[in-house]
Ligand SMILES: Cc1cc2nc3c(=O)[nH]c(=O)nc-3n(C[C@H](O)[C@H](O)[C@H](O)COP(=O)(O)O)c2cc1C
């Protein structure tokens with residue numbers, strides 16, 4: 001069974017050897033961040049910090065929850081060594097079968113074990129880390145959900161937004177304009193009303209993964225989390241609003257965005273691209289109204305930066321899922337889609353069956369229509385290349401993509417303002433170019449005289465079968481696959 005809260009997830013990671021416990025006292029000020037960062041960059045295990053400076057015994061930090069595909073497998077209740085493609089296939093199967101949440105009683109909800117309101121709702125009770133040297137403050141949410149309810153339809157949205165502690169009862173956050181969360185908040189502002197918002201930290205790992213996944217507008221992320229968990233997510237009503245909150249989260253912050261003009265300083269922050277690319281600036285501020293939390297709360301921390309971290313793994317699965325669905329929905333003859341986590345969400349590889357000319361351009365058009373944080377580099381390969389196999393993809397890019405005919409530039413697309421290669425002006429207006437690399441042979445080239453034959457074991461040897469038959473008895477190991 002997939003773990004249904006952070007504690008079960010920690011126990012599962014311990015069993016599979018994917019967690020190291022740190023029992024000496026560590027500092028929330030940079031030390032936790034530095035350790036998690038180094039683990040990310042070396043694809044190391046998750047870390048459980050059992051003693052955090054200045055905080056009571058029992059207040060722990062889980063660092064790097066989903067920083068490897070192995071840990072995603074554990075979170076899905078699969079064997080940790082599940083190959084990436086199989087893991088992704090199972091992810092897609094479960095995403096196709098969402099399950100509606102259930103509402104449980106307040107007294108059964110662990111997140112209500114402690115309830116503090118007013119002045120007592122003090123954010124410094126929790127060991128929010130200063131994640132990177134150079135960050136503008138302590139970040140209480142680096143891996144969690146910001147939850148809001150559409151005032152027109154009742155639809156409940158979960159999105160992931162970094163949240164900085166401004167002072168003991170004010171938080172600041174940065175919202176990219178195209179997100180669902182921001183569209184909901186705007187509706188309250190249009191009516192001159194404050195927007196009630198709930199922040200959930202340390203939910204079960206699948207719920208958190210759904211908060212960062214581009215689920216279509218109007219659909220609840222929470223139902224997909226249920227699909228991935230293969231059972232309903234349990235929710236409970238918030239203390240001060242009618243927003244349902246995840247009952248097994250470790251920490252819940254209930255807050256209010258009072259007006260679009262209530263802006264206080266936020267950032268900078270070491271971002272998912274592996275750079276610090278957005279400035280310290282006034283951004284939206286939320287007033288904290290209540291905090292509720294489990295006894296001995298465990299804060300989950302992701303430390304974004306140079307790949308590979310939890311966000312990159314999550315984007316590979318979540319954004320890959322969204323793009324693949326869009327391409328399939330448009331009837332493009334694709335073989336598969338893979339977003340290599342090493343490219344921090346900025347490269348998407350699309351495999352196609354080259355049935356007609358111009359498929360690469362069509363792929364670019366459709367991905368360009370996604371109102372989401374979309375990759376600026378799209379590599380289109382044909383069906384002799386496995387999009388999951390970077391050795392094959394990089395070979396195709398080098399050998400099949402004509403630098404003039406093969407690269408299509410879409411000069412002014414919606415872009416994330418965090419994209420490091422954009423000019424300051426482009427970042428400010430969230431606009432930038434996109435490149436599509438066509439690594440398919442032109443259909444009009446003669447297969448006999450123009451397309452050069454690929455000199456691979458698979459392609460050129462008539463005696464392939466004989467070699468394969470004797471391979472193991474000759475003493476060779478199977479070539480490592482994915
Ligand atoms: C670790 C992490 C932090 C993120 N922080 C932000 C952020 O601060 N602001 C933002 O606009 N998007 C951020 N994102 C991207 C959004 O979570 C993503 O676009 C999500 O789909 C938004 O959900 P929504 O449109 O349902 O609100 C972050 C993603 C990850 C993985």
Ligand SMILES: [Mn+2]
Nearest residue numbers: 157158180215
């Ligand atoms: Mn959404």
